[in-house]
Amino acid sequence: MSDLSTIEAELQRYEQLKRDAEEARQHAIRVMRELMHKYNITIEQVTQPARKKRKPRHDRPVRYRFPDGSTWGGYGRPPRWAIEARARGEDLSTYQVEESE
Numbered sequence: 001m002s003d004l005s006t007i008e009a010e011l012q013r014y015e016q017l018k019r020d021a022e023e024a025r026q027h028a029i030r031v032m033r034e035l036m037h038k039y040n041i042t043i044e045q046v047t048q049p050a051r052k053k054r055k056p057r058h059d060r061p062v063r064y065r066f067p068d069g070s071t072w073g074g075y076g077r078p079p080r081w082a083i084e085a086r087a088r089g090e091d092l093s094t095y096q097v098e099e100s101e
Contacts, residue, residue, distance in 0.1 A: 064095045071097075 036046070063074040066081045082092060 062097050064092060065097050066095055 035041070036043075060073040060075060062071040064072045064082065066072075066079075066085075068081070070079060070081060072079050072082055078086075082095075085092060085095070
């Protein structure tokens with residue numbers, strides 16, 4: 001019978017933990033409501049997604065143009081056509097754009 005009493009004790013402990021968790025949840029809701037009222041925050045302001053700040057985009061000139069018309073400024077990860085051209089032993093200067101373009 002000790003197994004049954006252990007199970008009953010665990011069940012009571014589980015039920016108490018559930019009550020404690022719900023009490024903590026209700027307390028958190030009360031605190032949030034008080035703070036929202038204090039600082040005049042609406043539910044819409046809380047639920048709208050946060051906006052990420054975009055990094056300023058620098059328009060860089062095109063430095064390389066592949067025959068199919070795709071371009072690359074020479075910064076960052078090279079496009080597939082540039083990687084393949086290098087693998088074939090080609091010099092990227094053959095795809096370099098004139099300054100006047």
